[in-house]
Amino acid sequence: MLRVLRVRNQLLTALHAAPCLHHPFRPYSRDPSTQGSVEETQSSVLGKRWKDTAETVIIGGGCIGVSLAYHLAKAGMKDVVLLEKSELTAGSTWHAAGLTTYFHPGINLKKIHYYSIRLYEDLEEETGQAVGFHTPGSIRIASTPTRVDELKYQMTRGRWHPNPQYLIGPEKVRELFPLLNMDKVLSGLYNPGDGHIDPYSLTMALAAGARKYGAQLYFPASVTNLTPLIDGTWNVETPQGTIRANRIVNATGFWAREVGKLIGFEHPLIPVHHQYVVTATIPEVKALKKELPVLRDLEGSYYLRQERDGLLFGPYEAREKMRLQESWVTEGVPPGFGKELFESDLDRIMEHVEAAMEMVPVLKKADIINIVSGPITYSPDILPMAGPHQGVQNYWVAIGFGYGIVHAGGIGKFLSDWIMGGEPPFDLIELDPNRYGKWTTTHYTALKARESYGFNNIVGYPKEERFGGRPTERVSGIYDVLKTKCSMGFHAGWEQPHWFYKPGDDVGYKPSFRRTNWFEPVRREYYQVMEKVGVIDLTPFGKFTVKGRDAVNFLDHVFANTLPKVGFTNISHMLTPRGRVYAELTVSHLLPGEFLLVTGSGSELHDLRWLEEAAVRNQHNVEIANVTDAVGVLGIAGPHSRDVLQKLTAVDLSDASFKFLQSKKISIAGLPVTAIRISYTGELGWELYHRREDTLKLYNSIMDAGQEHGIDNFGTYAMNALRLEKAFRAWGAEMNCDTNPLEAGLQHFIRLNKPADFIGKQALQRIKKEGLKRKLVCLTMETENVDPEGNESVWYHGKVIGNTTSGTYSYSTSKSLAFAYVPTRLSTVGQKVEVELLGKNYPAIVIQEPLVLTEPTRNRMKKQTGGTNL
Numbered sequence: 001m002l003r004v005l006r007v008r009n010q011l012l013t014a015l016h017a018a019p020c021l022h023h024p025f026r027p028y029s030r031d032p033s034t035q036g037s038v039e040e041t042q043s044s045v046l047g048k049r050w051k052d053t054a055e056t057v058i059i060g061g062g063c064i065g066v067s068l069a070y071h072l073a074k075a076g077m078k079d080v081v082l083l084e085k086s087e088l089t090a091g092s093t094w095h096a097a098g099l100t101t102y103f104h105p106g107i108n109l110k111k112i113h114y115y116s117i118r119l120y121e122d123l124e125e126e127t128g129q130a131v132g133f134h135t136p137g138s139i140r141i142a143s144t145p146t147r148v149d150e151l152k153y154q155m156t157r158g159r160w161h162p163n164p165q166y167l168i169g170p171e172k173v174r175e176l177f178p179l180l181n182m183d184k185v186l187s188g189l190y191n192p193g194d195g196h197i198d199p200y201s202l203t204m205a206l207a208a209g210a211r212k213y214g215a216q217l218y219f220p221a222s223v224t225n226l227t228p229l230i231d232g233t234w235n236v237e238t239p240q241g242t243i244r245a246n247r248i249v250n251a252t253g254f255w256a257r258e259v260g261k262l263i264g265f266e267h268p269l270i271p272v273h274h275q276y277v278v279t280a281t282i283p284e285v286k287a288l289k290k291e292l293p294v295l296r297d298l299e300g301s302y303y304l305r306q307e308r309d310g311l312l313f314g315p316y317e318a319r320e321k322m323r324l325q326e327s328w329v330t331e332g333v334p335p336g337f338g339k340e341l342f343e344s345d346l347d348r349i350m351e352h353v354e355a356a357m358e359m360v361p362v363l364k365k366a367d368i369i370n371i372v373s374g375p376i377t378y379s380p381d382i383l384p385m386a387g388p389h390q391g392v393q394n395y396w397v398a399i400g401f402g403y404g405i406v407h408a409g410g411i412g413k414f415l416s417d418w419i420m421g422g423e424p425p426f427d428l429i430e431l432d433p434n435r436y437g438k439w440t441t442t443h444y445t446a447l448k449a450r451e452s453y454g455f456n457n458i459v460g461y462p463k464e465e466r467f468g469g470r471p472t473e474r475v476s477g478i479y480d481v482l483k484t485k486c487s488m489g490f491h492a493g494w495e496q497p498h499w500f501y502k503p504g505d506d507v508g509y510k511p512s513f514r515r516t517n518w519f520e521p522v523r524r525e526y527y528q529v530m531e532k533v534g535v536i537d538l539t540p541f542g543k544f545t546v547k548g549r550d551a552v553n554f555l556d557h558v559f560a561n562t563l564p565k566v567g568f569t570n571i572s573h574m575l576t577p578r579g580r581v582y583a584e585l586t587v588s589h590l591l592p593g594e595f596l597l598v599t600g601s602g603s604e605l606h607d608l609r610w611l612e613e614a615a616v617r618n619q620h621n622v623e624i625a626n627v628t629d630a631v632g633v634l635g636i637a638g639p640h641s642r643d644v645l646q647k648l649t650a651v652d653l654s655d656a657s658f659k660f661l662q663s664k665k666i667s668i669a670g671l672p673v674t675a676i677r678i679s680y681t682g683e684l685g686w687e688l689y690h691r692r693e694d695t696l697k698l699y700n701s702i703m704d705a706g707q708e709h710g711i712d713n714f715g716t717y718a719m720n721a722l723r724l725e726k727a728f729r730a731w732g733a734e735m736n737c738d739t740n741p742l743e744a745g746l747q748h749f750i751r752l753n754k755p756a757d758f759i760g761k762q763a764l765q766r767i768k769k770e771g772l773k774r775k776l777v778c779l780t781m782e783t784e785n786v787d788p789e790g791n792e793s794v795w796y797h798g799k800v801i802g803n804t805t806s807g808t809y810s811y812s813t814s815k816s817l818a819f820a821y822v823p824t825r826l827s828t829v830g831q832k833v834e835v836e837l838l839g840k841n842y843p844a845i846v847i848q849e850p851l852v853l854t855e856p857t858r859n860r861m862k863k864q865t866g867g868t869n870l
């Protein structure tokens with residue numbers, strides 16, 4: 001400790017004199033040949049023919065931009081140009097700690113990590129450039145029972161991916177990391193293929209590969225202006241000349257906001273200070289026979305790895321202590337900032353240093369020889385933004401990388417496949433740049449980045465909620481009335497009730513891997529809807545209007561369903577050219593040639609971009625307007641919903657006059673409303689679309705009118721239980737870009753024989769002909785105080801054969817219920833499988849869906865059987 005403090009004091013004295021220090025240190029590679037050659041680091045513009053046109057211009061020569069250049073060129077794209085303002089790696093890349101891991105708590109981001117690591121293993125052979133890749137493995141340490149649960153939760157989410165991962169006991173942890181103080185260690189998550197790479201050499205190897213396959217890498221060549229041209233191409237201006245590009249990609253790390261501003265975007269990014277400390281040789285480390293695995297102490301919130309014969313240690317401070325570089329957002333990045341670092345600050349990380357010394361006692365005797373403090377670009381939710389940007393043509397981004405070294409390979413491949421193939425190779429909605437919008441202000445971004453950094457190692461519970469920066473400007477007209485009565489969830493900037501409190505309830509957000517405080521209140525809301533009538537705030541839906549000369553032809557081309565008749569609504573899917581489900585929308589044909597399209601809150605701009613691009617590509621004359629912020633939505637559902645609404649309107653709401661899936665502009669309580677007879681609960685109900693400023697008045701009128709029927713609120717958790725019992729699929733869980741609509745059981749919504757050549761039709765015909773390899777099934781199981789969430793492993797005869805997609809407790813049958821993908825041969829009703837929940841396999845059975853019939857079906861069957869209740 002004393003030594004650390006002494007060194008710290010010496011260092012602080014030195015560093016105070018030089019606030020922006022040029023820092024010669026970068027993590028080592030044991031192989032001297034990985035140091036970049038002179039040829040690679042010097043200017044590559046001089047003496048080269050400047051290209052005036054390019055298919056793709058990538059702006060930024062960090063690991064991300066260079067990886068994309070490598071992958072595009074390798075995939076055969078001609079005319080790939082990368083422009084770098086100073087030299088390759090001169091942003092965050094050169095000084096990164098270089099950690100690589102197969103682990104990611106998300107689902108498809110595991111694929112990105114997997115691809116990167118596999119690529120890095122082979123890159124030296126392919127390019128002749130050593131990359132200093134070490135794979136001693138890694139262990140995430142659990143030192144509390146909750147952490148053990150978390151690791152078990154992650155095991156079931158990880159098993160259906162190809163990389164090996166093991167939950168190991170203390171004995172094995174000690175064997176792998178003999179320098180550990182085992183006092184608190186309960187278990188570890190072991191990833192044998194993890195390790196670290198020299199980020200500089202990695203980028204140089206990717207650059208060598210990119211050049212080998214024909215990409216041009218120019219530096220110094222700073223992009224100073226970007227001008228969109230009428231045909232969708234871009235003029236990219238640099239002091240060296242202008243290039244006309246069919247597509248541009250912003251990969252400029254912590255300068256990404258500045259490049260975005262050239263075309264009027266305020267990308268929600270902010271640099272944070274991240275530090276790591278390197279020690280001198282430690283005799284006990286030197287004496288080891290093999291390299292130590294990378295250690296991640298989740299409670300201490302730091303990573304630690306071997307660096308030569310010493311250790312490298314990187315903490316994540318709590319949000320109150322971490323440091324944002326806000327001035328770079330308000331005033332811009334200082335023009336001269338290149339291969340510099342921030343002033344280090346050991347005081348800020350002292351509690352993590354102490355935690356590390358307790359966990360790895362040899363650190364107490366270690367001398368610090370280096371502290372690196374550099375900028376990492378954070379987005380509000382810490383995840384990068386990768387893909388085409390809505391609102392402008394042919395502008396792609398690959399920005400906001402907090403862990404760009406491990407992401408570089410996979411993201412380069414992902415974006416290259418997307419650009420070359422016209423659709424994402426797999427679903428990565430969590431990285432969609434269009435998940436943010438106007439509501440993502442700089443203030444919000446700063447608060448969220450602070451939270452995200454501080455929460456780097458917090459327990460990752462299912463149904464996690466984070467409260468930083470809330471509420472945004474996106475609150476519905478009843479937010480103030482409801483906010484103290486319920487536990488709110490956050491959806492694309494909106495606040496939406498998850499579940500409601502009653503006297504005696506244990507209130508608030510109490511996350512758990514098991515059933516928790518909302519379990520019984522949700523049962524109450526479930527029966528409220530099944531037996532009486534409930535109201536839900538659905539304002540967060542994304543809403544678009546489509547009209548114009550070609551509206552019908554346009555929508556017939558983008559949707560796989562036939563268009564609803566005027567005055568009716570249906571569920572329609574936008575498919576990708578490969579026949580995957582890009583989006584699911586509710587389509588209402590309000591007036592001849594005028595449509596209202598409704599999508600989930602998380603996919604508003606994601607869907608809008610797809611629609612806008614399809615309209616441009618096909619030269620359809622349509623007006624697409626995003627009315628999300630202008631329109632409020634209330635849902636009313638349950639057997640008494642008709643009686644309640646009928647009190648407020650002169651329009652006949654009887655089954656004969658207002659049929660299931662009919663949509664009408666009517667007046668409710670004197671307010672203009674587009675009423676659609678539809679409910680995601682599967683019960684009798686309406687969705688009421690209205691002016692957002694009318695929400696409170698409409699809500700109060702409905703609640704007053706419903707008093708005699710015992711009306712009450714319900715939230716999205718009850719809605720989820722209701723929809724799963726009815727076997728309604730959810731976009732983003734049961735269907736996405738990884739699934740085709742036939743395996744997802746959506747055939748009722750797909751019209752392969754409709755005349756229009758809709759996007760994905762041919763692919764789907766082929767898929768149908770070839771037969772399905774897997775199918776979505778409904779499973780029930782009896783568990784102990786834990787329910788499936790989605791993404792758990794499904795087992796059969798000792799092997800993982802599939803995965804759940806979402807789940808719930810079924811309040812009507814007192815069992816757990818899940819959707820799951822299983823091989824077609826195991827998809828028949830009655831098939832027995834197992835679902836792994838918190839380390840235990842529970843027997844599950846494929847059931848005939850739905851578990852509970854929908855109200856329209858019950859009604860129809862009642863009529864067919866002459867009124868007998870079923």
Ligand SMILES: Cc1cc2nc3c(=O)[nH]c(=O)nc-3n(C[C@H](O)[C@H](O)[C@H](O)COP(=O)(O)OP(=O)(O)OC[C@H]3O[C@@H](n4cnc5c(N)ncnc54)[C@H](O)[C@@H]3O)c2cc1C
Binds near residue numbers: 093372375376
């Ligand atoms: C201390 C520290 C430790 C880290 N450790 C790890 C780790 O262990 N593992 C991990 O995965 N990640 C780690 N990271 C994060 C990682 O460094 C970044 O995520 C990654 O380097 C981002 O790469 P990038 O290509 O997006 O951006 P950058 O590397 O910043 O590259 C952007 C490039 O764009 C160029 N540019 C900017 N503006 C223009 C313009 N107008 N015209 C032309 N060019 C321009 C810049 O000069 C720069 O070279 C660490 C970061 C820090 C600070």
